[in-house]
Amino acid sequence: MPTLDQAVVDIVCPIDQVAALQAIPTVTIQTRPRRTDDAARVLFSGLANSAGQDAARALGCIVTVVKSAEEYSAQIEHVYRGLGDSPETEEPTG
Amino acid sequence: MAYLPAADFETRMSQLAANAPTLCTKAAFPNATVSEPGIGPTTYSFLKIANGAGAARPTLLIVAGMHAREWAQPDATLVFAEKLISVYQAGSDFTVPSYTDAAGNTHGPLTVPAATIKRIVDTLTMIFVPLGNPDGRAFSQAAPANKDWRKNRAPRAVAADPSTVGVDINRNFDIAWDFDVYYSAAFVASGLLSASKNPTRDNFIGTAAGGPASQPEVKNLVWLLDNNPITYCIDLHAYSELVMYPWGIEENGSDPAQTFRDPAFNGTRDGHLSNAYSEYFPDVAPARLLRTHETIAQSMRDAIRTVTGRRYTVGPIATTVYPATGSLSDYAFSRQFTIAGSPPFHSFALEFGDSTDNFQPDPISPHGYARIEREVHAVLLRFLQAALPPVAVAAGGGGSGPCAFTLAVIDILAGSEWLSTLRLARAAMLARVSTRGFAVTIDRAYRAASRALAPTLARRRWARLAIAYGIVAPAATLLGAAKKARRS
Numbered sequence: 044m045p046t047l048d049q050a051v052v053d054i055v056c057p058i059d060q061v062a063a064l065q066a067i068p069t070v071t072i073q074t075r076p077r078r079t080d081d082a083a084r085v086l087f088s089g090l091a092n093s094a095g096q097d098a099a100r101a102l103g104c105i106v107t108v109v110k111s112a113e114e115y116s117a118q119i120e121h122v123y124r125g126l127g128d129s130p131e132t133e134e135p136t137g
Numbered sequence: 138m139a140y141l142p143a144a145d146f147e148t149r150m151s152q153l154a155a156n157a158p159t160l161c162t163k164a165a166f167p168n169a170t171v172s173e174p175g176i177g178p179t180t181y182s183f184l185k186i187a188n189g190a191g192a193a194r195p196t197l198l199i200v201a202g203m204h205a206r207e208w209a210q211p212d213a214t215l216v217f218a219e220k221l222i223s224v225y226q227a228g229s230d231f232t233v234p235s236y237t238d239a240a241g242n243t244h245g246p247l248t249v250p251a252a253t254i255k256r257i258v259d260t261l262t263m264i265f266v267p268l269g270n271p272d273g274r275a276f277s278q279a280a281p282a283n284k285d286w287r288k289n290r291a292p293r294a295v296a297a298d299p300s301t302v303g304v305d306i307n308r309n310f311d312i313a314w315d316f317d318v319y320y321s322a323a324f325v326a327s328g329l330l331s332a333s334k335n336p337t338r339d340n341f342i343g344t345a346a347g348g349p350a351s352q353p354e355v356k357n358l359v360w361l362l363d364n365n366p367i368t369y370c371i372d373l374h375a376y377s378e379l380v381m382y383p384w385g386i387e388e389n390g391s392d393p394a395q396t397f398r399d400p401a402f403n404g405t406r407d408g409h410l411s412n413a414y415s416e417y418f419p420d421v422a423p424a425r426l427l428r429t430h431e432t433i434a435q436s437m438r439d440a441i442r443t444v445t446g447r448r449y450t451v452g453p454i455a456t457t458v459y460p461a462t463g464s465l466s467d468y469a470f471s472r473q474f475t476i477a478g479s480p481p482f483h484s485f486a487l488e489f490g491d492s493t494d495n496f497q498p499d500p501i502s503p504h505g506y507a508r509i510e511r512e513v514h515a516v517l518l519r520f521l522q523a524a525l526p527p528v529a530v531a532a533g534g535g536g537s538g539p540c541a542f543t544l545a546v547i548d549i550l551a552g553s554e555w556l557s558t559l560r561l562a563r564a565a566m567l568a569r570v571s572t573r574g575f576a577v578t579i580d581r582a583y584r585a586a587s588r589a590l591a592p593t594l595a596r597r598r599w600a601r602l603a604i605a606y607g608i609v610a611p612a613a614t615l616l617g618a619a620k621k622a623r624r625s
Contacts, residue, residue, distance in 0.1 A: 051492050062328035071285060073496070074377050074488075075331045075458040082410070085329070085459065088377065088492035090285075110493045118505070122208070122497040123281050125139025 047119060049090035051110035052099075058083050060102040069095030090115070138500045138507070140208045141215070143275035146268045149215055150184055157222045160258065161186050167360055168353035170272045172290035173302045176279075177272040183361065184218055187262040188225075195524045196262040196366050199517065200358065200465060201373040203307045205273025205286045206496040209506050210373040210489060213513035215267040220514070224251070225258045233444050233514045239504055245444040245511070249518050250556075257521045264361060270306060270354055284497065287339045289354055294336035294344050301336035304352050307372075308332045308342040308461065310359075310468035311349035313386045313397055316342070319462070324407040331461035342463055349463065362469060369483045369524045370469040373513060376490040377458075378449045380437045380516070382430040383418065383470040383484050385454035385461050389427065390415025398474065408460045418453075424481040433523040434485065436551060440515035445508050447491075454486060483523070487516060539591035541583070545604035552605065555613035562616045 049071065056064050056076075065072060069092050076085040088109075091099065096106045110118075141149070154163040162185045169178040187194065202211035224231045231254050235245040257263075268274060270289050277286040288303030295301040308331075313319045316332050324330060333340050343351045350359055361367065383389075386397060387406050395402060396417050405414045420427035434451045441449050450457060454466070470484040489509050490498060499505030542559065546552025566576035593600050 051495060053492055058327075058329070062326070065328050073285070073492075075461065076329050077377060077458045078410075078456065109491075110495075115495070118495070118499045119281055119284060119497065121499050121501050122140065122284075123278075125500055126142060126278055 047090075047116040048092045048112050049095070049115070050092070050108045050112045051115050052089060052091045052096060053107045053109055054087045054089065054091075054099055055079065055084050055105040056087060056099070057103045058085055060104065061085060063102050064099055064104060067091075067095055067098045070099055140278070140497070140500055140506075141212050142278060143268065143271045146211065146215060146271070147182060149219070150182055150267070153184065153219055153222065157226065160188055160222055160225065161218075166353075166357035168356045170289065170353055171292065172272045173292050176275050176290050179271045179275075181268065181271045184265040184267075185262065186218060186222065186258065186265065188258045190262070192366055194260065194262045194366075195368060195526065196264065197369040197371075197521065197524050198264045198266070198358075198361060198365075198367045198469070199371050199373070199520070200266045200269050202267060202271075202274060203269040203354070203372065203465065204305075204374060205270050205277040205288065206284060207375040208274070208277075208497045209494075209509040210375060210513060211268045211274070212506070213510040214265060214373060214517070216510060217514050217517050218263075218265045218267070221254070221258070221263075225254055228255070230254070231514075231518060233511050233518070236445050236503075236508060236511055238446055242446060244442075244446040247440060247443050247515050247518070249522070253522065253525075256525060260526065261521060261524055262365070263521065264365060264367070266358070266361075269358065273303070288341065289352060291343075291352060294341075298337075303336075303341065304343045305332075305340045305463075306352050306354045307374075307465055308340050308463040309350060309352045309355045310463045310465055312464070312468040312471045313462040314342060314349035316462045318403050319386070319397070319406050320460075321404055321407045324409075327408075329408055329459040331459065332463060340461075358465060359468075362472065367469070367482075368480055369520070370466065371485045371487065371517070371520050372465045373516075374486065374488050375496050375509075376492065376494055377488040378447060378491050379457055379486075379488040380434045380441070380449050380451045381454045381457055381466075381486045381488070382434055383454060383467050384416040385464050385467045385486070387414065387416040387460060388455050389418040389453050391417070391420065393417050393419070396474065397471065406460070408455070410456065416455075419481075426481050426483075429481075430483060430485075433483065433519070436519045436523065437485070437487070437516045439551060440519045441512045444511040444515045447512070485520065489513060539587050541587040541590045541594060541604060542609050544587075544591060544594040545601045546609055549605055552609070555605075555609045558613040558616050559609065 071090040072087050073089040074087055079086050099106050150163045154161045163182050165180050165182045169180045201214040228251050230251050231249045233245055233247040235243050237243045272290040276290055277283045288305050291304045293299060293301040331340055332342050350356060388410055395414055402414055418427050438449045438451045441447055466484045466486040470482050473479040473482040489512055498509050566572040
């Protein structure tokens with residue numbers, strides 16, 4: 044299985060930059076926007092590679108890497124290994 | 138441990154029903170999935186667990202796996218159902234085993250006594266839907282590239298565009314489904330509303346032509362609600378460490394005039410707190426529905442903390458996260474306001490795990506799936522206990538006489554655990570020669586005090602709470618800590 048290049052990240056985002064954050068192609072937002080103590084900021088979690096993390100920071104977001112890409116990749120490998128996945132398995136179309 | 142392939146859920150449920158035919162039935166949903174070629178159509182099932190039958194039995198709905206990528210909650214729910222039947226048949230306690238975290242701290246165990254388990258299975262009717270989105274899970278499991286798939290596998294909304302496959306079934310229920318009607322345009326455009334009319338998006342609500350409740354997976358859950366006297370519903374998801382209850386469409390309010398049923402409020406909802414509009418959530422006696430939700434949710438949070446040490450956040454959905462429409466938890470809750478004669482309804486939505494767990498916690502690490510399973514089981518135990526009818530608080534004695542501690546904790550969900558700890562300590566003292574005399578003396582004094590206090594405890598909730606939280610809980614905590622210290 045190829046190593047994933049996206050780390051697991053928590054992102055605190057200014058509320059007026061949410062749409063822009065969601066549009067960054069190298070950021071995968073996995074959670075609903077969570078309210079914080081600061082009404083002007085929301086918390087997301089998801090996946091982002093280095094470019095995505097930089098792009099989010101450029102919007103004024105605070106990006107925290109909570110699991111490295113290597114660790115997350117190993118986790119996914121464990122997950123799929125038990126299902127009998129082989130590295131050559133291709134994504135079904137559609 | 139390896140996660141169950143989607144198809145294996147049917148096999149395991151069949152085995153469970155075959156092994157406990159008087160307690161567990163497996164039945165197929167009326168609607169098979171309708172999916173993009175390659176997966177399905179799938180006829181899938183639910184479990185009904187109960188010793189006995191009857192329309193008057195409190196009936197609960199437990200749902201997991203509505204989002205395809207959330208693998209841990211379906212497995213944990215199925216294991217829970219299997220374990221519940223196993224301990225009931227054995228007459229055993231249900232114990233969520235202790236867990237040692239990465240820092241070396243040990244948490245739990247959490248035990249619900251056999252007598253309570255018996256009462257649960259003898260009194261309640263429990264409907265388990267461990268896998269609410271079988272085709273979605275099958276797709277997400279087909280390849281690592283599909284790991285983030287969330288939706289079902291509904292055929293593409295745009296025939297020529299393969300990226301338009303799938304509907305978010307937890308946005309397809311008929312509650313504020315057409316969000317443009319209910320919310321301000323500014324809020325819809327903000328990106329904060331967790332619902333979309335774009336079929337390429339993860340939270341696509343379904344096509345306009347199809348309307349709400351278009352998806353077979355949704356129709357099946359509505360069918361369960363239509364055909365069973367369900368008054369408790371819990372929907373298990375990942376992730377964010379949240380224990381939540383309605384509303385998800387807007388913050389809760391106390392004005393009965395402000396309701397999703399009144400078109401006068403269309404376009405006024407904006408997802409911000411403390412504005413003019415809030416969604417009515419009743420809290421009037423005797424049901425005290427809001428207070429009941431808060432209490433049950435807090436007990437779930439406390440149970441999680443007991444078993445893994447993690448601190449989940451409790452709150453109404455729309456106060457904790459930004460609003461979303463069309464969810465099961467809101468829809469199930471809303472039916473009490475739209476169907477005449479409906480009893481009060483209790484609804485919960487949980488997001489298990491944190492970002493490091495992610496959607497597929499590591500199946501091998503003890504801090505991955507194994508930790509999530511403990512949390513799911515602790516929550517489900519509290520959920521079932523919450524639905525038990527209250528035991529009559531008897532003031533009188535008879536037999537061995539009233540027990541003040543039992544009376545005090547009668548409507549506290551963790552009470553049975555506290556009592557179990559005290560009973561074990563009492564039994565240990567009676568068994569030891571050096572402490573037996575002291576234990577007998579304490580026993581006599583306690584029984585006399587119980588007889589004197591029982592009438593007050595029967596009438597006065599403040600007295601029960603005072604004893605529960607002033608004596609029983611601290612004593613149980615101290616005894617539990619002492620036992621752990623002796624073990625280590």
